[in-house]
Amino acid sequence: MAPWLLLLSLLGLLPGASPAPPHRAADARAREAAYPELLGPSRFALEMYNRGRAAGTRAALRAVRGRVRRAGEGSLYSLKATLEEPPCNDPTVCQLPVSKKTLLCSFEVLDELGKHMLLRRDCGPVDTKVTDDRNETLSSVLPLLNKDPLPQDFSVKMASIFKEFVTTYNRTYGTQEEAQWRMSVFSNNMVRAQKIQALDRGTAQYGITKFSDLTEEEFRTIYLNPLLKENRNKMMHLAKSIGDHAPPEWDWRTKGAVTNVKNQGMCGSCWAFSVTGNVEGQWFLKQGDLLSLSEQELLDCDKVDKACLGGLPSNAYLAIKNLGGLETEDDYSYSGHLQTCSFSAKKAKVYINDSVELSQNEQKLAAWLAKKGPISVAINAFGMQFYRRGISHPLRPLCSPWLIDHAVLLVGYGNREFH
Structure with a gap:
């Protein structure tokens, strides 16, 4: 049908x-x-x-x-x-x-x-x-x-x-x-x-976007990540709690920890962008230097994930650790399709020691984000094919955690009045 x-x-x-x-x-x-x-x-x-x-x-x-x-x-x-x-x-x-x-x-x-x-x-x-x-x-x-x-x-x-x-x-x-x-x-x-x-009960505006001539199936196949749903129970080591005290609002974009918005193109590589965004923020907080890191390195060299067909952030962190780091976007540029791995350890600019799984409690997440930096998260991308601007607040049944299909970077939070 x-x-x-x-x-x-x-x-x-x-x-x-x-x-x-x-x-x-x-x-x-x-x-x-x-x-x-x-x-x-x-x-x-x-x-x-x-x-x-x-x-x-x-x-x-x-x-x-x-x-x-x-x-x-x-x-x-x-x-x-x-x-x-x-x-x-x-x-x-x-x-x-x-x-x-x-x-x-x-x-x-x-x-x-x-x-x-x-x-x-x-x-x-x-x-x-x-x-x-x-x-x-x-x-x-x-x-x-x-x-x-x-x-x-x-x-x-x-x-x-x-x-x-x-x-x-x-x-x-x-x-x-x-x-x-x-x-x-x-x-x-x-x-x-x-x-x-x-x-929608928030301030989001939906309408014509560059995806408006794609069927729902085409949009999901090209841009989203079905592996997130299939592997939703796969966990890393749990992070130690830092409590749930969080400032009333926070935005890492205004504090220099987030690069400009990137375009994944016609490739289901959201998992790679989500992870590099997190690592970019962590490196900035540790070294004071914001670098735009290579997603293409993960597409080409992470042999566990499936490049443009989807992947898991947990696998990507392990790949970065095993490879010996990440090159910058300038040194290993994005093509939006799978290529032969050409990673050079000599060109790696950023390194990680480990990765952890965070609590799903929103108050604890907010506290962690404000203290520890931007977070790699997975969401249900309901409505995102037609999203234009504003704060999306769909009815809860329409945003089921059983339909997680998109990885993004959480950079801040705040309070808004919804109708």
């Missing part, structure tokens, strides 16, 4: 694979549930499906059946529901114009101590014919190829916005078909960015 029809957890916004829920002891047997018993969880599932949708675009529940089994302190409902979406042709609030359509959805809803939680959502048009990902997406969301033309106001507005994007980011496409395909992706991404914006 096309990415937008794959298993999407909440509101159709999370990546294609839902997070594995915490292990709960559950009865092996599931029983068919009577319709009245399904009303609560099915209404909750519908509410979550419609969350963030503008008035007039919300789906209605037509039929539902399901099974239920005990799960810890509650019950786990596996639902099959038929939803009906109204027609929509407003490009500012919905996807490309479609007539009224019927969806078949699979939901898993946990009812625990009277509270509901949506664990899985998988919806698709009842009449979708699956061929291959690209063809299905084109036929489903880009009626430009169909006999019935788009309403003129929609097509003109969307074409204008997309043309401006192509000019701003200097995009070129090989064929007209490719341009139409990218326009369909861009259109869907506009809707997605609007949903994320509506749900």
